[in-house]
Amino acid sequence: MSGVSVSGLVKAWGPVRALDGLTLDFPEGSFFGLLGPSGSGKTTLLRAIAGFVTPDAGTVRIGGQSVDGVPVERREIGMVFQSYALFPHMTVAGNLSFGLEVRRVPARERARRIDEALALVRLEGFGGRRPAELSGGQRQRVAMARAIVTRPRVLLLDEPLSALDRGLRTEMQIELRRIQREVGITAIFVTHDQEEALTLSDRIGILREGRLVREGPPRAVWDDPGDAFTARFLGAANLFTGTPEPGGLRLASGALLAGPPGRTTGCLAVRPEAMALSPVEPGAPNALPGRIAALVFAGATVTALVEAAGQQARVTGAPSAFEGLAEGQPVWLAWPPGRAAWVAPDRPGVATGK
Amino acid sequence: MSAAPLALSGRLWLGLMLVFLYAPILVMAAMSLNASPFYQLPFEASTRWYAKLWTNREILAAAWRSVWIALAVAAIATLIGSMAAIALWRHAVPGRRLLQALLFPPIAVPWLITGTAMLVFFFGIGLDRGSPAVILGHVALALPYVIVVVTARLQGFDPTLEEAARSLGARPLTVTLRITLPFLAPGIVAAALFAFAVSFDQFVVSYFLARPGDTTLPVLIYTAIRKGFTPEINAISTIVILVSMVLMLLVARLARFGGER
Amino acid sequence: MADRGERAATGRALAMLAPAYLWLLFAVFLPLAAMAWFSLLSDLPLRGREWHLTLANYRAFLDSPAYPALLWKSLRIAAVVTLLCLVAGFPCALVLARVIRGRSREALLLLVILPFWSNALVRVFSWTILLRPGGVLDAALSAVLPGEVRLGLAFTETAVVIGLVHSYVPYVILTAYLALQAIDQSLIEAARALGAGRLRILRRILLPLALPGLIAGAVLVFVPVAGSFMEPRLLGGRMGTTFGTVIEDQFVAVFNWPLGAALSFILLAVVLGILAAASPALRRSLG
Numbered sequence: 065m066s067g068v069s070v071s072g073l074v075k076a077w078g079p080v081r082a083l084d085g086l087t088l089d090f091p092e093g094s095f096f097g098l099l100g101p102s103g104s105g106k107t108t109l110l111r112a113i114a115g116f117v118t119p120d121a122g123t124v125r126i127g128g129q130s131v132d133g134v135p136v137e138r139r140e141i142g143m144v145f146q147s148y149a150l151f152p153h154m155t156v157a158g159n160l161s162f163g164l165e166v167r168r169v170p171a172r173e174r175a176r177r178i179d180e181a182l183a184l185v186r187l188e189g190f191g192g193r194r195p196a197e198l199s200g201g202q203r204q205r206v207a208m209a210r211a212i213v214t215r216p217r218v219l220l221l222d223e224p225l226s227a228l229d230r231g232l233r234t235e236m237q238i239e240l241r242r243i244q245r246e247v248g249i250t251a252i253f254v255t256h257d258q259e260e261a262l263t264l265s266d267r268i269g270i271l272r273e274g275r276l277v278r279e280g281p282p283r284a285v286w287d288d289p290g291d292a293f294t295a296r297f298l299g300a301a302n303l304f305t306g307t308p309e310p311g312g313l314r315l316a317s318g319a320l321l322a323g324p325p326g327r328t329t330g331c332l333a334v335r336p337e338a339m340a341l342s343p344v345e346p347g348a349p350n351a352l353p354g355r356i357a358a359l360v361f362a363g364a365t366v367t368a369l370v371e372a373a374g375q376q377a378r379v380t381g382a383p384s385a386f387e388g389l390a391e392g393q394p395v396w397l398a399w400p401p402g403r404a405a406w407v408a409p410d411r412p413g414v415a416t417g418k
Numbered sequence: 419m420s421a422a423p424l425a426l427s428g429r430l431w432l433g434l435m436l437v438f439l440y441a442p443i444l445v446m447a448a449m450s451l452n453a454s455p456f457y458q459l460p461f462e463a464s465t466r467w468y469a470k471l472w473t474n475r476e477i478l479a480a481a482w483r484s485v486w487i488a489l490a491v492a493a494i495a496t497l498i499g500s501m502a503a504i505a506l507w508r509h510a511v512p513g514r515r516l517l518q519a520l521l522f523p524p525i526a527v528p529w530l531i532t533g534t535a536m537l538v539f540f541f542g543i544g545l546d547r548g549s550p551a552v553i554l555g556h557v558a559l560a561l562p563y564v565i566v567v568v569t570a571r572l573q574g575f576d577p578t579l580e581e582a583a584r585s586l587g588a589r590p591l592t593v594t595l596r597i598t599l600p601f602l603a604p605g606i607v608a609a610a611l612f613a614f615a616v617s618f619d620q621f622v623v624s625y626f627l628a629r630p631g632d633t634t635l636p637v638l639i640y641t642a643i644r645k646g647f648t649p650e651i652n653a654i655s656t657i658v659i660l661v662s663m664v665l666m667l668l669v670a671r672l673a674r675f676g677g678e679r
Numbered sequence: 680m681a682d683r684g685e686r687a688a689t690g691r692a693l694a695m696l697a698p699a700y701l702w703l704l705f706a707v708f709l710p711l712a713a714m715a716w717f718s719l720l721s722d723l724p725l726r727g728r729e730w731h732l733t734l735a736n737y738r739a740f741l742d743s744p745a746y747p748a749l750l751w752k753s754l755r756i757a758a759v760v761t762l763l764c765l766v767a768g769f770p771c772a773l774v775l776a777r778v779i780r781g782r783s784r785e786a787l788l789l790l791v792i793l794p795f796w797s798n799a800l801v802r803v804f805s806w807t808i809l810l811r812p813g814g815v816l817d818a819a820l821s822a823v824l825p826g827e828v829r830l831g832l833a834f835t836e837t838a839v840v841i842g843l844v845h846s847y848v849p850y851v852i853l854t855a856y857l858a859l860q861a862i863d864q865s866l867i868e869a870a871r872a873l874g875a876g877r878l879r880i881l882r883r884i885l886l887p888l889a890l891p892g893l894i895a896g897a898v899l900v901f902v903p904v905a906g907s908f909m910e911p912r913l914l915g916g917r918m919g920t921t922f923g924t925v926i927e928d929q930f931v932a933v934f935n936w937p938l939g940a941a942l943s944f945i946l947l948a949v950v951l952g953i954l955a956a957a958s959p960a961l962r963r964s965l966g
Binding site: 424425428429431432435436438439440441442443445446449497498499501502504505506508509511512517520521523524526527528529530531532534535536537538539540541542554555557558561565615618619621622625626636639640643644651652655658659662663666667669670 | 688689691692693695696698699700702703705706707708709710711713714717724767768770771773774775778779787789790791792793794796797798799800801802804805806807808809815845848849852877899902903905906907908909912913923926927930931936939940943946947950954
C-alpha cells in the first residue's frame, strides 16, 4: 500500500495536450475520484499511472519511487476496466489465479488467496463459473477481486460502474467503498458521473484541459468550488458577475449581493437548491426581483427558471416550495449570504464544459 | 397476401439451384461406385475403382505430394499470416490501408496470370519448377485468406483484455501466449484448414509450377482427363471433393464463415 | 511526435508484417513485374540463345486476327457467364436473405457456398461425365422422354458456359446475400407503410441498395472467368479454344514464353482496367 504522486505530467496526442503539466498527490489509503468533462485528460492520467501511456514529460511516483520507464507489468498495480475485461476463456477462479500464477505464487497459497478475495467481494462458490454466466454486478465484483488478489500497491479504476444500470450502480458504489476500506488500498478512479465521485471519494480532483483546477474533500469542493467552471461542472450554479466590494458584489443594476466573508474577488456562485422564491419581498439581505419564466417538474424536485438581474437563474427545491407559484408570475429570489461562494470567473475565450 | 406465391417460387428456384450445384457431383460419386468402366447403365455397385487406387503408384505418389505440400503451406501461411493479421489489427501501422489493399491482387488476378508469372519469375531466378516453387506459390495464394479469417476473429477481441493481463503483471509474451492466442485459436485453426484447402484444391498454379512427373493430385487428374478417362479418376476425384468439402465445413463451423456474425 | 515506446511498437509491428508481405512480394508482385519484362524479350534468355528487347510479342497480338478474336471470345463468354450467374443467383440470395429465417437459412447458405470452396477441377470433371454423348444426362432424358435423346452438349461453348456458371454462381449468391442482408429491415417496413408492394420494394429499395454488392459479385466472377483455361479445355474440347488456353499453350506446349507473357500481360491489363472501374463498388461492399 502506497500513495501515488504525479508531477509536471505532459502528454500530447498531435496538437492536443491531454495532460498539460499536471501535478497531483494521491494520499496513501485514500479513495480519490478524478472528475472532468470528456477530453479533460482524466483517463490519460489514469493510464499514465498504470503505464499504458508514456508521458512526454513529468514523473509518476508510486510509494515515493519513480516508476518512469517501468513497464505496466512491473508497477504492481491493480486495475478495473470499464468493460471489466474478464478473460472469457477462463473461469472466475482462473481470472483471479492469472495474476498470482504470473507472480509464481505456489498453488496452495493461490487457492487460499482466491477464496479470500472471492469472500471479500461476496462471491463465495462462484470460482467455477465462466464470466459469460455472470450478471453485470457479479462481473464487476470479479473484476474487483481480480485486481486486488495480487495485493497491488495501488488500485486504478476506469469508469468502474458505468456499465451498470442505475439501481445496481448505487449498490455497487457502497460495495466498492467497503472493499477499499477493508483492504486499505490507495484507490484512484475516473468517472464522468459527479454524483458517483462525491459519494465514493475521500478526495476529488477536477480536471480540465489536462490541468488540475480544484482538488480536496468532496464537501469542501462542493461548497467552495474555486472557479466558475468547477461550480458549474459539479452540480449546477447560478453565477452573478459585477464589481466586488468589501460588502459583497455590486451588480450592474445597482443591487448589492452579500457574499460569504473573507476573499471578495471574481463572481458569486449560488447553488439552485440554496435559493428560495417568494411572491412578496422578503426581509433578507440578498433579494432580487424577477419573473418566473418556466416551472419544470422532475418528481422529487421542481426547478424554476427565473428572469432576474438581466439573466436566468435556476431555483431547485421540493415541490411544496413552489406551491401557489405560476409561470409568468413576478417573484423575489433570495438566499442566505453564507450559501454563496466567491469563484474566479471564466477565462475569456475558453469554452466551459457542460 | 400476394407474398406467398412469390416466396414459394423463390424457394423453388433455390431448390433447383441446389440440384444444379450438387447433381453433377453426386452423379460422379455414384459413377465411381459403378462397376462399368464406361459409365454404362444399369448401375452395378462395386468398389473396384477404389481398390485399384491403392495399386496405382502414380496416383498414390501425387496424393501424398498434395497432402504434404498442403500441410507445409498451411503451416507457413498460418504462421506468417496470423502474425501479419495481429500486427495490422494491434498497431496503427503507417500505410495500413495500402497493406490491406495489397492482399487483393493474389485473390483477384486470375490464377492463369499469377501462375504463368510465377513460372517466368522462378525460372528467371533459377528456382525452376518443382515442389518448392509450388509451395512458394500456394502460400502466396493462401495468405490473403488466412489474414482475412484471422482478422475476422480479431474483430471480436477486446484489446483491454491484453491491458488487463499486463496490469496483473504479465509480460507481453505471456499476454500473447495466455490471453491473445487462446482467444484466436478457433480462427487460427480455421485459417489453417482454409490454407490447407486452398493448396490441396489448387490446380492452376500447381499446373504451371509442378515438375512434370512429380505433380500434385489435381494436375494428375487434369492430365488424366485430357489423355482419356480412366475410371480410377472418378474414384480419386470423389475422394478429393469429399476431403475439400469436409475441410470447408470445418472452417465454416470454426469461423462461422459467410453466416451472420 | 511518437515517443520511444510507440516507435518500438511500430518497429515490432513491421517485423511481424515483414514475412507475409515479403512473401507476397517475392511470389506475386515480383513475378508480375518479371512477366512484364519477359513479354519484351525476343526469345527465352537461355544459355546460347540470342535475345534482345522488342515489342514484337505485342505486335504479334495485333497483327494476327486470331488473338484479338480469342480475347474477344473470352470476354464474351465471361460476360454471358456473369449475366447468367446474376440472373440465377440473385433470386436465391433474395430468398435466403429475406424469406428464409433462422437456422435453416444458415445451413442453406453453407450448402450453396460449399461447392465454391471445394475442388474446382473435380467439379468441372463431373460435368464431363454428365454431358458426354450417351452420358448420364442423355440417358436420364431418354428414360423420361420418348425416343433416344441426344443433347449433343459435350464439347460445345454451351457446355463451357454451363460449367463456368456452376463454378461461379455461389460467389454471386454470397455477395448478393451479404449486400441484401445488410439492408435495414426498417427501410422495408417504411416502404410498406408508404404503400409500396413487394415488386416495387424490390425494384426501388432492395435492388438499388444491393447494387454495390451485385457489382462486386459480377466483377469477382467476370475476372477469373475471362482468364479461365481449364474449364474451356475440359468442357469445350476443340470448341473450347479461348484466350486462356492460348496462353496455357505458350507455356506448356509451344514454349514461346515471351509471347505467352505478352498475352498474359494484355489479359492482366484488361482485368486491372475492369477492377479499377469497379473499385468504388468493390471498396463499398468488401470494406
